Amino acid sequence: MKARILYRNDVLKIVDLLRQQGYEVIAPFRERGRDTFFDPVTDQNRDRIQIHLPNPYYPPKRYVFPPIERLLKIERSNGDLRIEPTYDVQKRAIFGIRSCDVAGIYHLDRFYLDREFPDIYYQKHRNNLFLVNVACTDPELDIGEECFCMCTDTGPAARGHFDLQLFDLQRTGPGDEFMAVAGTPVGEALFASPIFRKVSAEHVARRRGILEEVRKRFKPNTTSWFSAAIQYVSRGEIPEETWDKIGNRCLECGGCTYVCPACTCFTVTDRPVEPNGAERLRIWDSCALSGFTRMAGGFNPRRAVHDRRNRRFFRKLAHYFIERELSMACVGCGRCAAVCHGDIGMPSVVEIIRHSAAQDKEA
Amino acid sequence: MNPSAIEHTVPASGIPEIVDNVYLPKVAVLDRVVSEINGVKTFFWHFEDSAAQSAFKRFRPGQFAQVSLFGVGEFPTSLPPSPTEDDTFFTVRQVGSCTSALHQLKPGAKFAVRGPYGNGFPMEEYRGKNLVFVAGGIGLIPLRSAIVYALANRDHYERIQIFHGAKTPNELMYAPKLLELERMPGVECHITVDRAAEGWTGNVGVVGSLFKKEGVKVPVENSIAFVCGPPIMFRFVIQDLLGMGFQERNIVSTLERYMKCGVGKCGHCCIGVAYVCVDGPVFTYEQIKKLGEDI
Numbered sequence: 329m330k331a332r333i334l335y336r337n338d339v340l341k342i343v344d345l346l347r348q349q350g351y352e353v354i355a356p357f358r359e360r361g362r363d364t365f366f367d368p369v370t371d372q373n374r375d376r377i378q379i380h381l382p383n384p385y386y387p388p389k390r391y392v393f394p395p396i397e398r399l400l401k402i403e404r405s406n407g408d409l410r411i412e413p414t415y416d417v418q419k420r421a422i423f424g425i426r427s428c429d430v431a432g433i434y435h436l437d438r439f440y441l442d443r444e445f446p447d448i449y450y451q452k453h454r455n456n457l458f459l460v461n462v463a464c465t466d467p468e469l470d471i472g473e474e475c476f477c478m479c480t481d482t483g484p485a486a487r488g489h490f491d492l493q494l495f496d497l498q499r500t501g502p503g504d505e506f507m508a509v510a511g512t513p514v515g516e517a518l519f520a521s522p523i524f525r526k527v528s529a530e531h532v533a534r535r536r537g538i539l540e541e542v543r544k545r546f547k548p549n550t551t552s553w554f555s556a557a558i559q560y561v562s563r564g565e566i567p568e569e570t571w572d573k574i575g576n577r578c579l580e581c582g583g584c585t586y587v588c589p590a591c592t593c594f595t596v597t598d599r600p601v602e603p604n605g606a607e608r609l610r611i612w613d614s615c616a617l618s619g620f621t622r623m624a625g626g627f628n629p630r631r632a633v634h635d636r637r638n639r640r641f642f643r644k645l646a647h648y649f650i651e652r653e654l655s656m657a658c659v660g661c662g663r664c665a666a667v668c669h670g671d672i673g674m675p676s677v678v679e680i681i682r683h684s685a686a687q688d689k690e691a
Numbered sequence: 692m693n694p695s696a697i698e699h700t701v702p703a704s705g706i707p708e709i710v711d712n713v714y715l716p717k718v719a720v721l722d723r724v725v726s727e728i729n730g731v732k733t734f735f736w737h738f739e740d741s742a743a744q745s746a747f748k749r750f751r752p753g754q755f756a757q758v759s760l761f762g763v764g765e766f767p768t769s770l771p772p773s774p775t776e777d778d779t780f781f782t783v784r785q786v787g788s789c790t791s792a793l794h795q796l797k798p799g800a801k802f803a804v805r806g807p808y809g810n811g812f813p814m815e816e817y818r819g820k821n822l823v824f825v826a827g828g829i830g831l832i833p834l835r836s837a838i839v840y841a842l843a844n845r846d847h848y849e850r851i852q853i854f855h856g857a858k859t860p861n862e863l864m865y866a867p868k869l870l871e872l873e874r875m876p877g878v879e880c881h882i883t884v885d886r887a888a889e890g891w892t893g894n895v896g897v898v899g900s901l902f903k904k905e906g907v908k909v910p911v912e913n914s915i916a917f918v919c920g921p922p923i924m925f926r927f928v929i930q931d932l933l934g935m936g937f938q939e940r941n942i943v944s945t946l947e948r949y950m951k952c953g954v955g956k957c958g959h960c961c962i963g964v965a966y967v968c969v970d971g972p973v974f975t976y977e978q979i980k981k982l983g984e985d986i
Binding site for chain 1: 708709710711712713714715716717718759761762763764765766786787788789790799800801802803922947948949951952954955956957958959960961962963964969
């Protein structure tokens with residue numbers, strides 16, 4: 329991978345370059361307090377883009393997998409039926425995407441594109457997408473209480489799957505610089521701009537030193553037990569009572585799935601369009617909701633709430649699926665932990681599994 | 692910099708262009724409707740596009756299709772015809788909004804179909820074996836394809852037995868064809884009803900009672916049992932078969948789940964380590980047990 333150096337003052341010029349190339353650029357912004365979000369960049373808000381900020385709860389996943397997306401347009405006339413697929417082919421760049429969310433998009437790539445029946449809607453979004461990753465280097469702003477990318481090996485600096493990665497070398501004064509690393513030929517093409525300069529050995533050493541320091545700033549949490557939890561789940565060794573305990577704390581709001589950068593489930597519904605047409609939409613769905621598996625006629629093979637919670641964590645942690653997708657459906661962003669009212673985000677679930685296994689051994 | 696330098700000449704994800712839209716169904720025309728039993732009808736149809744028709748005809752017994760009633764939705768349904776037959780049709784019970792919309796269609800009406808999907812029964816693998824079909828109620832619909840296929844390739848299989856149970860004589864599926872099979876050489880067809888009606892001279896009792904009927908001998912060695920029916924029937928028949936000495940891996944069934952895509956994406960039919968739509972819908976009982984959900 330090729331690397332270049334640029335001044336902090338020039339970092340947002342990357343946004344300008346991308347906008348000049350016809351990309352709709354999505355970037356992170358901050359309102360009051362923890363209120364952060366991704367939004368399209370305009371001439372008005374361009375200067376308010378944040379490089380370092382708490383990762384928005386709503387991941388940028390929606391730019392490749394929208395919460396509501398039209399799949400088909402249907403027209404009826406004189407008894408005839410015309411079905412037409414509709415695609416979103418907007419060129420889009422996500423500036424400032426965190427490493428965990430890059431891993432999330434990579435997981436979606438594996439899931440939607442790399443198996444039988446690849447998903448053309450996802451592919452159209454994805455192939456028009458440019459990712460500018462910002463490595464998490466600011467221990468105060470970038471690294472949250474719930475972050476555990478150290479355990480999922482997805483951060484604080486992604487090792488791939490971005491087009492360009494920006495790394496804050498944390499200096500003040502005239503040498504206040506960022507390192508840019510190109511992950512794809514498309515990313516490398518940006519280096520033609522005069523804002524980029526050659527990297528020195530000192531820059532590389534500085535980057536390594538910062539990363540080492542940042543790694544120490546993560547909360548030492550029980551998610552370091554992650555790989556053991558994967559073993560227990562994969563071997564089916566989690567006792568029923570443990571799943572019950574987790575399920576009993578689920579309020580069935582679906583929040584965890586809606587903020588998850590790696591959740592992939594959707595439902596499909598038709599909406600009539602006056603006078604004679606219809607459109608077919610796909611909409612995010614959640615395995616936490618009781619209707620998720622209910623069939624016409626009312627039979628529901630998954631009845632109790634713990635069946636559904638069990639399902640979510642099994643899907644994310646079972647070795648079978650990790651092997652099948654060569655990617656894990658949990659990227660350590662910690663959002664589920666931040667939004668869950670019942671405190672059964674992924675870190676807590678891993679902790680509950682650890683606890684139950686320990687008790688089991690003692691018994 | 693050169694404006695074209697940033698154009699995506701290769702996909703960022705490194706994945707080649709996709710041409711097929713797996714969610715795009717093709718227009719189908721309803722030819723005729725036959726009433727089977729109360730609330731269940733068979734819909735004969737063909738694709739408007741003849742190329743689509745011949746592509747679809749390569750389906751295997753046990754596969755399924757997604758049927759679109761635009762403005763209402765899409766539902767998965769098994770394919771009861773055998774690929775050895777000329778007609779394409781669905782047999783559907785009116786149970787939810789989509790199936791109700793289908794039931795209201797008149798011949799000539801247009802809807803849409805995509806598929807076939809799923810693994811289907813490995814009929815080639817079963818060559819040289821005895822085939823034992825056990826169907827309760829509308830469970831005969833997904834088995835019909837395999838039965839007709841086996842009869843069309845009669846010399847590929849050893850004994851063929853069919854056990855079908857319904858609540859009442861009026862609820863026997865595909866009754867005319869079934870009664871024909873009862874008299875056909877080369878196939879042992881046994882029918883029972885839970886409750887007899889006037890004029891019924893056949894067996895009365897649950898489908899499992901047929902196994903113990905005089906003159907019936909279910910072959911266990913070198914046999915495959917196909918079991919489909921309501922959950923309670925399924926559990927009892929499995930017990931009966933295991934009691935006779937059937938291996939769990941020699942009992943197969945086809946699972947039904949809520950599905951939105953049929954192609955392993957929407958997540959609704961994912962149970963245990965399987966997506967019913969792409970890894971199934973046909974599973975052996977050995978696999979079903981491991982999936983760990985109600986049938």
